[in-house]
Amino acid sequence: MRADPIQRAIDEDVVRVLYAQDPIAFFSHWFSIAVFIAIYWPHVPSPSLFIACFGFYAAANCASLALWICNRRYPRLVSPRDWIYLHAVRSVLLYTGPGFAVWFAFQSPQTDLPLLHTVLLVTLAAGVFMSNGFDLLNFSTSIPFLLFPSILLHFGSHTFDRTILAIVLAFFFCAINVYAMSYRKLFRQVVQARVDQQYLAESLAAQKRVAEDASLAKTRFFAAASHDLRQPLHAIGLLAASLNDPAATPAQHAKTAGHIVYNVEALNQLFNQVLDLARLESGSTQVVRLHFRLSELFERVGSQYRPQAAAKGLALRIAPTSMVVYDDPVLLERVLSNLLSNAVRYTEEGAIWLGLRRAGRQNGGYIEVRDSGVGIAPAEHARIFEEFYQVANPQRDARQGHGLGLPTVKRLVGLLGGELLLRSAPGRGSVFRFAVQAGDASGIVASLNDPVTGVSAAQGRQVLCIDDDPSILEGLSSLLQRWGCSVHGVPDEAGALAVLAGGFVPDAVLCDYQLANHRTGAQALTAVRGALARAGHGKVVTLLITGDMASAELTALALQGIPVLHKPVTPARLRRTLDMLWQQAELDNGRPAGALLGDDTVGAVGAVGAGAACAAADRAGEAGKSREAAGSP
Template structure:
């Protein structure tokens, strides 16, 4: 993945190093031309060829200088690799002239000229090694043209001393190539180390920036949360103090109590919204997809917000649809509830529209919520998805919400695998839309509008409760007993197994997550299930209850579809969860028995028909507002 950036960095460094030495090479080659001409001048063999050869040498040297000037003045004229190739062509032309000029030494009557010329070539080869050895292309296009003609000419004389010299030159050629390979490897390592340091510095700078942004966001979040939490607490404190006023009339006391209840409800709503965001951020919110009729979900959320819309004189229109979707109905209901709540809050006249647009998409369609409200300026389209940010509420009036609805909606839509889209302008209303997947009619197992009371009754059910807090055990036992359940309590895993050993076979096991002796509820439930399985009792409903938000094990349990409720758990939520789990368990047993009795089983598609997965509405804190 990092090969290309490193290679580019190597190329950029090669260009700088190669061209940095060209001015010195220019004067070196002029010195070489002067020395060679002086050596051959007393008896020039083949004058026309000599003039042509050394004229070409001088022209190539001047062209090398021109290329250097061009690189300095117009560095963006070519890519780094392009400049390297041009420098290699320059080297091939420049070093071929002195290399081929060895022929003149063997044509001269002076016996020592081949040796002198060879010494000059070896000197130039040393310069090539120093200046071009770290680049394979430049080195391999210069050294062969410089040394091969000399090696061939010395071997061709068939004399002992020249043959030895040719062998030495060949060995020198091989050695200089080996050293050049090491030179290139070292150069690459140096550049790679520099690039690694640069990446590390950039990464640290980026992480520092992210940390600073997160710190600022956390500061803004806590500042806004502190303000919105302090407001109702301050009001409650003042109102509670006023109850001690003996001069106040019963009517005033009743009014004060009403205000206290209102502020407590506002505080509870804000607290639940913050917990919702915390659960989404921690990754413990589970997605359980079911096949269901979208019209039923529309009717559920519509019936909830029609009275509020009517109180403001708004029309809440829900487009009829026969579409069946495959999605999480609980999380989807949470999304629509937040969007409709915002639409009602920020619309003073006109209408609100909820519907789905297929737009010819075979895979599904888009759910849209439209309103004719105040609209959102284009510059605030990103900001509205930040926690506690609100349009047109600089006074932070709690009656207009707390600015947590849309951040929750965005995270829920992303959790469901979609993207929340927004079209809005001031005075022209807003349109929120997100995708949903089409489902299958054969995959529907129940209607969303069936009440929990219509499911299996709690009367006569046997429940085993595991919790190391005596007050919680006592509270659960009292609550479940009022529902008609037979309850046994256990402080830890060993006590729970002892209850089972006494012959108590539970229909459900409720277990706290954090137990004494560094044990977890997941371990306790596993031990209980194993004990029940050995006794021939399988399919017992299990439920974890925890106040933990960020445990890695909880995240793993959520991915496995194991039911988890997060504290605080209301009695209505607990009862609804248990009844839905029992309902799912009975459906699973019915499907397992259907093939045996010769009946045709219902079509199974997706997680809804997997016996290991409980129903969606039994698994999340997202149903915090559901009442039985």
């Protein structure tokens, strides 16, 4: 792929070297003209032809100097290759004169003139080798015109000494061409080494700039994230301290607790958004494409934001469409949710429009979200996709978001294979659009809005919790017990096996991923499932909870049928996930429900794992519901 840059570099170097030696060659050729005239002057054969020949030689030498001056003054007048062609033409004109002038030596009565003229030609040929040998074109347009006439005339004289001289000249011609080939090869290697070194230097400089930019972006990211994380943490600390005030009334305690819950939820939302971006950057987010009706997805996201829009006096209009698309409904819902959330937040009056435009696309169209809000200045179009950057929130009021929505949207659209386009101007609202691919109506297996059983499946369930952190284990056990579950909490794999040996048969096993003594939750779950299978209980739901964003082992766990949730896990998210897993296990007649759940995954229960494609089709109706279970913003 780098042949063209190398060849251009070689051409540029050839031009520099060729034209650098032309001033010396100019004076050398005038000296040669003077010597030729001196040796022929006593007996000039065919004076008119002689004058014409050496007049042509002198004119060609002057033209050569004019070409050199033009190259020096206007180096970009033509391309390097064209300068080489022009120099080759100059070589033809310049070396034709002395080469064909050997004919005058054979016409002269002086018998030593052919030998003397040949010596001068060999001298000029040596100069050509030094100045033009590294370029095939210029070398091949110089040497033949210098030596061929002399070789032919010496052979044609039919005398022994002239024939020997002709053979020597022919050998010299071959030898100088062989050496010129080696010269050109060496020259190319030197230039290629220089180009490689320059290419490497430029590549290292570019990588250094990228690393510096990434480091700067990382610094800005953590500075902004630190600010937004510290705010609710600071508030929680102050509020928690006030709970210890013995003079506070129960009503004040309740109000303080409510503020704590609000800040915890804000903190959790920010964590989820930051982890969302991190998982997208790490490449662990998977795409599961389904055939579904776009109108159903529009109605889902529209129902979420109509109340907010109505509260501000805005009209949220959703254009009807019969389009069936082939895409990931979960990731697409996240994109539209973020875009509608921003549209509602930054629009004070008017309307918001969501719909599909064909725009000339034969196999799909463009989803557009339009608003009549404040708009975005062209200078800000690129910056709004930076993390934590908000045009209309210089005070960084957390109630207006954290500036992570649009960066997430841009990455999600890119992950789906599209490009997020923006058209906006101050006071004229904004339009966000991206392409979607048309699907096949015959491939639809369920509606996105199919309801999931509303009754909780947790009541009366037996749950085994494995976590080496006592506070998390206590909080998890307390939460499950409030839901009506019978809970056994143990710190490790050995404790879990002991509980099972005591006759406890769980309906679900919840396990942390990183356990003590260098054991993992995957190993613990394998041991627990094996023990239950040996006891004849192989239908237990298992759920792994981890703080890891992405790893090859987590993907392998999904293939084993072990669902995964990523911390932080809200109670609503955990309950929804357990309900779905229990319901799925019952619907599948005891078949284990295997899926990778969480913000970094896509599709419904069963969308990832063994038989992923069939499971995704079976669970298409649960696509939006699983995202809710995953706690996505």
